[in-house]
Amino acid sequence: MFLTVNGEKHEHSGDGTVAALLTELGATPDHTALTVNGELVFSRHWKTFKFNDGDTVEILTFVGGG
Amino acid sequence: MKTLPDWLNPEPWLNRTFSASEVRQALSAEAPDETTLAALLSPAAADFLEPMAARAQALTRRHFGRTIQLYVPLYLSSYCSGGCAYCGFAADRRTDRHALTFESAAKELDAIHAMGFEEVLLLTGERSSQADLDYLRECVRLAAHRFHNVTIEVFPMAEEEYRSLAEAGCTGVTLYQETYHPGTYDLMHRWGPKKDFFRRLEAPAQALAGGMRFAGIGALLGLADPRYDMLALYRHARYLQKTFWQAGLALSFPRIRNEEGGFIPPHPVDEKMLAQIIFAFRICLPDVPLALSTREGAAFRDGMAGLGINKMSIASKTTVGGYGGEGSKEGQFDISDARSLDEFCAMLRTKRLEPVFKNWDGVYRLTA
Amino acid sequence: MNDEQKSWRLGGHEFSSRLILGTGKFSDAATMIKAIEASGTELVTVALRRFNREKPGDDLCAPLAKLKNIRLMPNTSGAMNAKEAVRAAQLGRELSGSPFVKVEIHPNPHHLMPDAIETYLAAKELAADGFIVLPYIPADPVLAKKLEDAGCAAVMPLGSAIGSGGGLSTADMIRLIIRDSNIPVIVDAGLRAPSEAARAMEMGCAAVLVNSAIAAAGDPVAMARAFALGVETGYAARQAGLMPKSDMAVTTSPLTSFLR
Numbered sequence: 001m002f003l004t005v006n007g008e009k010h011e012h013s014g015d016g017t018v019a020a021l022l023t024e025l026g027a028t029p030d031h032t033a034l035t036v037n038g039e040l041v042f043s044r045h046w047k048t049f050k051f052n053d054g055d056t057v058e059i060l061t062f063v064g065g066g
Numbered sequence: 067m068k069t070l071p072d073w074l075n076p077e078p079w080l081n082r083t084f085s086a087s088e089v090r091q092a093l094s095a096e097a098p099d100e101t102t103l104a105a106l107l108s109p110a111a112a113d114f115l116e117p118m119a120a121r122a123q124a125l126t127r128r129h130f131g132r133t134i135q136l137y138v139p140l141y142l143s144s145y146c147s148g149g150c151a152y153c154g155f156a157a158d159r160r161t162d163r164h165a166l167t168f169e170s171a172a173k174e175l176d177a178i179h180a181m182g183f184e185e186v187l188l189l190t191g192e193r194s195s196q197a198d199l200d201y202l203r204e205c206v207r208l209a210a211h212r213f214h215n216v217t218i219e220v221f222p223m224a225e226e227e228y229r230s231l232a233e234a235g236c237t238g239v240t241l242y243q244e245t246y247h248p249g250t251y252d253l254m255h256r257w258g259p260k261k262d263f264f265r266r267l268e269a270p271a272q273a274l275a276g277g278m279r280f281a282g283i284g285a286l287l288g289l290a291d292p293r294y295d296m297l298a299l300y301r302h303a304r305y306l307q308k309t310f311w312q313a314g315l316a317l318s319f320p321r322i323r324n325e326e327g328g329f330i331p332p333h334p335v336d337e338k339m340l341a342q343i344i345f346a347f348r349i350c351l352p353d354v355p356l357a358l359s360t361r362e363g364a365a366f367r368d369g370m371a372g373l374g375i376n377k378m379s380i381a382s383k384t385t386v387g388g389y390g391g392e393g394s395k396e397g398q399f400d401i402s403d404a405r406s407l408d409e410f411c412a413m414l415r416t417k418r419l420e421p422v423f424k425n426w427d428g429v430y431r432l433t434a
Numbered sequence: 435m436n437d438e439q440k441s442w443r444l445g446g447h448e449f450s451s452r453l454i455l456g457t458g459k460f461s462d463a464a465t466m467i468k469a470i471e472a473s474g475t476e477l478v479t480v481a482l483r484r485f486n487r488e489k490p491g492d493d494l495c496a497p498l499a500k501l502k503n504i505r506l507m508p509n510t511s512g513a514m515n516a517k518e519a520v521r522a523a524q525l526g527r528e529l530s531g532s533p534f535v536k537v538e539i540h541p542n543p544h545h546l547m548p549d550a551i552e553t554y555l556a557a558k559e560l561a562a563d564g565f566i567v568l569p570y571i572p573a574d575p576v577l578a579k580k581l582e583d584a585g586c587a588a589v590m591p592l593g594s595a596i597g598s599g600g601g602l603s604t605a606d607m608i609r610l611i612i613r614d615s616n617i618p619v620i621v622d623a624g625l626r627a628p629s630e631a632a633r634a635m636e637m638g639c640a641a642v643l644v645n646s647a648i649a650a651a652g653d654p655v656a657m658a659r660a661f662a663l664g665v666e667t668g669y670a671a672r673q674a675g676l677m678p679k680s681d682m683a684v685t686t687s688p689l690t691s692f693l694r
Contacts, residue, residue: 006484027485031495033529040524058484060525062494064466065481065509066456066596066623066645094678097609097638101675119689308614311579337694369692 001053010057018046025059033060070248073305074267076297079104089114093121098350103300106346107293115338118345122374125352130376134414135355135422136407137379139187139219140174141386142166142205144394146191149256150244152289152322152329154398155191157258164386164394165196171205175212177390181381181407184424185215187240189398192259193221203234210235214424217280221259222269228276238280239273241266242320246298247290250332254289267302274310281306281315282357287340288322288331296343300350307354316355316377319344323361323399337366341373348374363402372419380410440669442640444477444618445533445566445587447505451476452635453665454507454620455658456645459597463497465654470501473658479507479536479643482525495529507534507568514541516555523560535560536590536622538570546596550577554584561585570622573604578611578619588617590643593634594624597646601630605637612638628657628664635668636676 003010005025014020018041022029034041035058041049051057069075084092084105092098092105093114105111106118143165146155154161166174178186186209190197202220209216217238218231228239243266245251251263260266270281283302285295303315321340322331335343340362347356357377358370367378383389384397405413411421441450455475460466470478480494498506508526513519516539523535537560539553540546548570554577557569566587571577573591581589591608594600601624602608612619618640625631631642644661651657 025485025487027487028493028495031493031529032485033482033525035521035525040521040528042528060482060529061485061492062480062498062506062508062529063483063492064457064460064494065511066458066479066643091678096676096678097613115690115693116688123689308616311614341690341693365692366694369690373689 001051003051003054004056006057006059012051016050016052018049018051021051021057022059027059027061031061034058035060070246070298074246074298074301076100076246076294076301079297080294082108084108084110086110086113093117093349095349100297100300103346103350104293104297106349107296107343111346112338112342115342115345118342118349119373122345122348123372125348126372126374126376129353130355131420132372132418133376133420133422134371135185135377136183137185137187137215137217137357137377138178138181138183139189139359139379139382139384140171140178140389141189141384141398142171142202143190143194143197144386144396144398145194145196147194148192148258148260150260151254151256152286152331154396161396162394163196165201166205166387168204168208170387170391172208173390174387175209175390179212181389182423183407184213185217186213187379188216188218188220190220199223199227199230203231206231206234206236215280217282219282222266223272225272225276228273228278232277237278238282238314239270239278240282240284240316240318241269241273242284242286242318243267243299243302244286245289246285246295246302250290270302270306271309274306274313279312279314281310281313282318283315284318284320286320286322287335287343288333291333292335292339292343296346300347303351303354314355316357317347317351318357318359319347320359320361323402340366341370344370344374360401360403361399364405367403368413368417371414371417378410380405381407442618444568444640447566449476449641451662451665452641452669453631453662454479454622454641454643455648456643457481457494457498458645459649460654461649463494466494466649467497467501468655469648469658470504472655473648473662475662476503477505477507477534479509479645480526480530481509481511482522482529483512505534506530506532507536508532509536509538509570510556511538511540513539513556514552515539515549516552516559519552519556520559523556523565527565533564533566534568535565536568536570540596548572548592550574554580557581557586558584561587568620573607573611575607575610575614578615582615582617586617588620588640589615590620590622592623593621593630596623597650598624599626599647600624601626602633602637605633608634608639609637628660631661631664632668632671635665636671638672641665 079100089111092102095102144155145163219240255261355377358375359379360382385393387393451474453475454477456479510519510522513522539549557567561567568588570590578589594603620641621634622643648657
């Protein structure tokens with residue numbers, strides 16, 4: 001399925017779970033927060049959550065900031 | 067007897083002694099606090115009245131300019147169930163009781179307005195059937211039609227009652243704790259609703275929560291150790307400033323005067339001590355209005371005008387009515403400065419001080 | 435002075451260090467970690483950004499997780515308005531598990547001055563939602579009281595523009611804020627030298643937040659230590675009570691001769 005991840009087109013070849021996408025991108029789940037179509041998806045819901053074709057996904061992490 | 071809450075208790079600052087050099091330091095404190103006030107109220111500071119006066123004058127000019135704000139009291143009623151040992155209107159005093167009818171209140175207010183005042187202070191005794199909330203609300207309404215600033219000095223009330231008065235046009239409340247010393251308070255207030263120290267203490271906060279814009283507080287000097295009362299007054303003022311930061315605060319320094327009952331104050335405060343107190347407050351609360359009433363004599367008032375004091379009453383009557391029609395025979399206390407408004411303003415002008423009759427305009431006020 | 439007196443409370447949590455560190459602008463994560471350790475701080479700010487596949491090393495979670503006794507305070511930088519800041523705060527809490535949030539909303543990318551109105555709206559909403567809210571604000575005493583009433587745990591007025599090194603150009607306003615505040619006042623932004631942090635503490639600030647002055651110093655780790663000392667010195671001086679400046683007025687004619 002095709003997703004928009006952090007503003008770029010991304011073809012996801014896994015099973016549509018959060019874990020599959022993060023593995024595919026090389027992101028560490030513990031260090032990541034997620035919004036899908038503008039809505040925050042809490043990590044406690046990640047196990048049951050599935051992406052749909054065309055979803056806009058933002059994957060966020062902490063960087064240095066004052 | 068309950069003890070004072072931590073935010074009010076002056077004890078930690080009370081029994082400190084201060085040296086002359088500590089007083090000198092307090093005189094130019096950058097961020098004055100309780101310790102500064104305690105130093106300036108200390109016996110050691112009595113030798114520094116002149117530099118304290120100079121500093122107080124400089125701060126008064128900086129924050130208020132060369133102006134003196136004028137106000138006048140109107141006693142609406144002398145009915146009182148209170149048992150204040152020091153008061154001429156106490157329930158056990160043989161005095162004729164009066165309450166202005168609405169018609170005569172309107173006449174009095176017209177007369178006061180015609181004198182040039184734009185601010186009036188309405189007074190009653192403790193809550194009575196002759197002067198209750200409904201009566202007061204109607205008097206406030208009558209005054210609000212004529213004056214920009216209508217304040218009251220009456221019995222303590224609950225927030226909702228204050229709100230109803232604010233909606234009727236009342237802008238401020240003056241309520242003196244009399245003394246912040248609970249034991250002395252209990253002795254002085256022999257019976258009646260005023261026996262409740264904490265109800266009175268809470269009332270200014272209730273008033274500000276109820277929508278009043280101004281609160282005046284003070285202690286009646288002479289009842290208890292003045293240093294105790296003044297340190298507690300400072301702490302009370304700071305508490306209100308921090309909690310109700312949109313409210314205007316004013317402090318007064320009433321000294322017990324002789325009245326017909328012949329009450330002798332257990333802790334008399336002389337003129338020099340009173341001046342020291344006022345200078346100390348001006349230095350510690352540079353932007354808070356400090357008031358002096360006609361309880362004090364002309365010479366003292368003339369000297370203190372602009373020297374810490376920036377708000378004064380004049381042409382006052384402590385009888386019920388007396389401005390427009392005939393007043394009651396006996397007043398709450400004797401006036402010491404009986405000059406007319408014109409005489410007083412002439413005196414202010416010789417000191418290059420401008421009398422101000424109006425300091426706030428109700429034009430934006432939205433009333434229900 | 436014992437340790438108990440030295441510690442301070444922020445949103446019900448106790449801290450002993452009065453230096454809060456920002457983690458931006460460091461040359462690398464290792465220097466940042468060393469600077470944090472040298473500063474003795476217990477609270478550091480972090481920002482949220484998109485995960486970057488090309489630069490997985492930018493991720494601060496791993497290095498920060500190794501530090502003991504450090505709480506994270508995500509900021510809302512990048513948010514242009516209250517709505518975006520609330521979203522950023524929620525994401526930050528999800529990621530950090532920390533209830534602390536530094537609300538910062540600066541829509542102008544050049545001077546980075548905080549938007550008082552949007553900051554107020556976001557802070558109010560987040561405080562109601564259980565966050566421990568520390569808003570970064572203009573040094574405005576009225577705004578500070580409104581934020582206190584809105585439930586903020588502290589207010590963080592700016593000393594001068596972010597990253598400017600302009601020092602405490604707002605000192606008079608900060609003094610007014612401190613005078614009437616019931617919550618901690620923390621100077622955030624604009625400090626350049628440890629002496630300025632000391633001065634903020636002498637004025638009565640509860641803490642200071644420093645980032646650029648440390649990250650952009652010649653030796654960030656040494657400067658972190660210097661700021662820790664500056665904060666400690668200023669706090670100790672405040673507790674000791676500064677000698678007032680002497681400006682005893684001398685009058686030519688006596689003012690008090692009327693007193694009997």
